Amino acid sequence: MTPYLYLLPFLLLFLVFVVYPVGYGLFxxxxxxxxxxxxxxxxxxxxxxxxFDPETPQSQFFWNSMKNTGFFTLISVPLLIGASLGLALLLHRPIFGRAFFRSVFFLPGILTVSVMGILWRWMFDNQIGLVNAVRTDLLGLQPLPFLSTEGLAWVPVIVGTVWWTIGFNMTLYLAGLGNISQSYYEAAEIDGATPWAKFRFITWPLLAPVTLFVFVTTVLASFQLFGQTLVITSGGPNRTTQSTIQYITEEAFSNNQFSSASAMAFMFGLAMLIFTYLQFRIMARDARGEG
Known part of the structure; x- marks a missing residue:
């Protein structure tokens, strides 16, 4: 009974804060x-x-929010992976002030989403934003109504998210680069390999496990988009930036439709579970050396 007694505190917390809320939500x-x-x-x-009834507003708004969340994920994930890898490659080299620049790129991640959202909402404000001030005062261009134009409203959301979260992925890649033996690069130099060849045939393959982990965690985090659109665009204009979690929250606490919101949450959770299952299958295959 000894090991089960050690597990008992976690089991009680798991039942109270996970199993019971999920079961109650289903009810x-x-x-x-x-x-x-x-x-x-x-x-x-x-x-x-x-x-699944196209005539109901719940169906229209829910699937529209799913489309918005999918669009955000499709755009932000490659940017977060590519930019963080590029920064990690630059800051892995023995350059002056390397520790300082690592801290600079990691620090935005400690900000709360509300602080980040207010900052980037001000940056892209239609009238007094810094971006439009640069466009008009320095470049002589007309200001762009970022926050009230469909399509453009995604710019501050995506750019702000990349700035806010890039440091975490960069740190993971730096750890992965630190685990690659320098003997591989020394052997490649003897063979006359170019920098691109070193990256293609040494760095990138050996970073594959890190890249897979970064990809899975970044996609899951992107699907949970909520605070950025809530603070920066309020889901507008015309619900074009409203995320799935944001609409579920609106349905529950603004429209007082708790049953409908619970059903949406379970549908969204099911989609997340399916994606997570597929990603774990890929990770398991990679661990066995089959991928």
Missing amino acids: VSLHRWDLLAETRPFVGLEYYRNL
Whole structure:
């Protein structure tokens, strides 16, 4: 019984803060949940069916938010991986002030999402933003209404997110670069390999496990987009930057549709579980040397 007693505290916390909320959320999604009503009738899968009925606003807004979240993930993940790898390659070299620059690129990650959002909302403000001030005063160009134009509203969200989170991925790549033996590069130099050849045939293959981990964690974090769009664009204009979690929150706490919001949360969670399962299959295959 000794090992089980050591596991008991974690088990209790897991049951209280994970199993119970998930089960209660499932229970809510199967009932017409009205806080002011005396009865909450069982409706089965009604709220799940609404998500696949194109005539319902829940279906339209939910899948639109899923599309927005997918677009953000598709654009931000390659930027976060490519930029962080590039920074890691630069700061892995013995340059002057290397520790200082590593700290500079990592420090934005300690900011809260509200601070980051307010900063980048001000940077891209339609009237008084720094970006438009540079465009008008230094370049002589007309200001662009970033926050009120469909398409352009994604610019501060994506740029701000990359600036905010690039330091964590950079640190992971720096750790991976530090584990690569210099003997590989010395042998490549003897063979006359170019810098590109060293990167292609030594650095990139040996960083594959790190890249896979960075890819999985970055995609999962991007799918959980919420604070950036809430603070910077408020989901606008015309819901074009509204993320899935942001719409679920609106459905629950603004529209008081807790059952519908719970059904959306479970659908979104199912999509995340499927993606996570596929990624773990890839990781397992890579660990066995099959990929």
